[in-house]
Amino acid sequence: MLLRRTLLAAAVLSVCGLTAGCFAGSQAEGPARLRVALPFAPVQSLSPWGDDGVTLTRLGIAETLVRLDPEGRPQPLLAESWTRKSPTTWSFRIRAGVKFHDGTALTAAAAADALSRAAAASPVPRAIKGVGVTAKAAGDLDLEVSTTAPDPTLPQRLSTANLVVLAPAAYQGERVNPAKAGTGPFVLADLDVANGAALARFDGYWDGVPELAGVDVRFVPDGNTRSATLRAGEVDVATNVPISALANVTTEEVPLPRTVSVLLNTAKPPFADPRLRAAVREAVDPAALAKGVYEGHADAATGVFRNTAPRQVTPTGATAGGQKIALATWSDRPELPGVVTAVAESLRGKGFEVEQVVRKYSQLEPDLLAGNFDAVIFSRSYAQDNGDLAANLNLDFSCSGGFNLVKVCDPALDAAIGQALAIEDVPARQAAAMRAQDALLATNAVVPLVHERTIIGRSAGVSGLSTDPYDRLLITSKTSVS
């Protein structure tokens, strides 16, 4: 018995001994530090040129030259002002007195270096892909950015999180190390963030000393667990709370420029037939989906873009005659499998024979790009990177579009998109894009269902969280917790 007890004690001790080195050290948690749970751990060592870029801006570590306001207009951030000197050249005036976290000053040369590095990254960030951005310093605080072709939306492009300006020391060969290299209100100390990160306040922040003493970040992949961390009081803010886990959570809902639609493959039967596409549009009930599947935490869509005026269409009454269709979606967004089942049921009611396919996006994409599905329930942001509706229409629905999954090629639609792309004034350009959208909706190649919202859970004492619809900002110098 004694031997057994000794053995047991030894086992327990050895387990504890083993673990001593295994756990990341406890992080200091003062009252004025904000604890945040995010869904995605950095995948690329916080390199700004991939999805990790958004993590840098959302946590207030790094900043871009330009930011977008909720209407999609460019506003000053690290650049105070800009002018278009020629059709292909823009001059940006860099904000004076901005310091990087390593103490060096932000100059036009540093900004030019950051942009040039991004333009040479593998792969080139989406926002400036094919634009041919070159940047050079024209003075201490004067930055000149040129493009190969005239581009009225260059300032908007520079607002993307992939184009944050980091200190020159951050760029080492082909790698980027954003530790102690941002300009934002919070300092990232080192890159070892798999278990979370402790950010310190940056007292030299150009827009006033941040209210928080620091930010403690952790990454919790499971949505229900993320909500649980908030309810257990372990964090003050949890982002991307799933709709099924909203009970007992204080939330802020941010309408996103993101639409869930049925994309119909117009290149092959049955949806080469416009009558059957109309049948799909008449089968679905966006309001019921928004209320039912999304429990009211999404908005029924009248168009691909939010705020589209409802169209007056006379029903065709078309029905299918038992055509077999493969209707696909992906499981990475928790509500999509529910949407696909509800839509499939509606389509069966219209006489289609529906086979459902639900996979992870990475497993679905090759078949998706090969056009192997007849219909796809797709959640797509229509304002990524630059908030430019015309460019997004062009990419997704023009004959030469790079992501034309519906394979639509309509001369009238192309002409309308072309008109929008030619307009330089931002509001007029967006209005022209809305008009082009009418031509798109008339084809019924895309049947919009709902516009999504993102849900941020927070404890009662938190205030000043950013509700940026472009999902680029979250914690700012004005955020506080009591």
Add this chain to the structure above:
Amino acid sequence: MRLLGRLCALLGLTAVIGLLPLLAGRDPALSVLRARSAEREPDAEALASVRRELGLDGGPFELLGRWSSRALHGDLGTSWVSGEPVTGQLGAAISVSVTLTALAALVAILVMTALVARPFVRGLRGQSVAGRAGFAAVLAALPEFLIGSVLLLVFAVRLGWLPTSGWRDLSYAVLPAIALGTPAGAVLAVVAGDALRDALTAPWRRSWTAAGFRVRTIAVAVVRRAGSVVTGQLGIVVAGMFGSAATVEVVFGVPGLGRLAVDAALAQDVPVVQACVLVILLVGAAAGALGAVAQRLLLGPALTDGALEAAAPREITSGRLHLALPAVVVTGVVLWGIWRDPFTVDLAARLLPPSAAHPMGTDALGRDLLARVAHGALHTAALAAGVTALVVVIALLVGVAGRRGSGAADLVNALPAVVVALAVAATAGPGWTSAVVAVAAVAWAPPAAHARSLALEQRGSAHLTAARALGASTRHIMFRHVLPAVVPPVLRNAFVRLPAIALALASLGYLGLGAQPPQPEWGVLLAEGMPNVERAPWVVAFPAAALVLIGVGAVVAAGRMR
């Protein structure tokens, strides 16, 4: 020589599993691009850029060459997705998984001990040793993610005793270890129950008792005798928890090895997949070797000298009514619900609690749960039983026929089914066959190791020496002595895992293998219901209960088989 052979097999398997995705179909450049930026459209320019950066232009065999030459120097390369050295990522994940597995093994041993304690004590007192496999089967049938979510809601959110997620100190490992260790301990309890029964009813025990040995002495001897079978299974179960704990690791946000392997496999991050597979295979081989050593140590020279005494063949349990209960209940539910409609969506009737109109309530799309459970029953049970039967056949062939150990079983045992499934899907394409192959490819290992250790003991038994001396043929010995002693415990071992196999089959759905919605497969019902487990427990409780009934029924049925 044998060690060298194993090492070569290990490296070969690693290289092949890591490279399979490259050889078939999916473009790794696309997967890597997707892992780095989720919504970027994959234009040819970006893909070419990634391909150039990763050196994919040379083709799979050049990659294999580069990898093996570096691996021989201990350099596992850099991750394709993050660009970080693999060794760093891997080291962190290994230390997490080692801690978690050690604690989970402790939980498994405690659960097993608690479950077999009563029959053991009764057996020592000379009473009936009928094992209580029923309760063990219930625990073994509970999905890890369900146990995990319930523990999290109760102990972390409601009571606030333990942290919800993350990994900072030992308290973060408690809940995941319980979620992992409980079903594992229950499976072990079934094995241990059989082993203890055999040891308790062996002739030597009667002699020892008659000779007036103290109960404690006899108890130690019985435990030692039964331990020879259990240690092998314990090793294999622990290795399994080390490599395939991804679901639990996701629920609790634990940055362990299972999650790393699955994420890397999905992102086709070949260097990371190869490193993970290599480590998992090594641990599996080590656990297998330890099990074999433990068996030698516990049995001593008796094993090789044919001096073991085996129990008399076991009598068939007399037909007690309550044993048939699970089958009756499941049949009743099926007959009740099969007439109802499992597919009609009614968004106005979401998540309704059980009532007269919907005896099991409705799911998140307003579908009648009773109908879905009933319609899913046949498919789930038949498929899982089919895979289990296949697993038993493989296990017996490998375990009984093969004299030279089961190195392969130790190796594949710990691999996550998802990683294997991706490799299978890459070569065989999506579909049911791939799902079955992938699950069976991993699941045959524990029963095979069990069969091997039992067969080894049988062959080392004194009565076989006598039979051989009397001129019995190998065939006679195999069919009259070895198989009758090996088959029943192995059947029970395999069938207690039947619910886990049903879940594993369903969990491959998101890879495009196996069940797709709206099919009412039980594993799919559970996965669909999990997000709502707190506000509408019935959407999970009924499918889980059905799975438990099938599990108990399978174990009871296997217990009666001879």
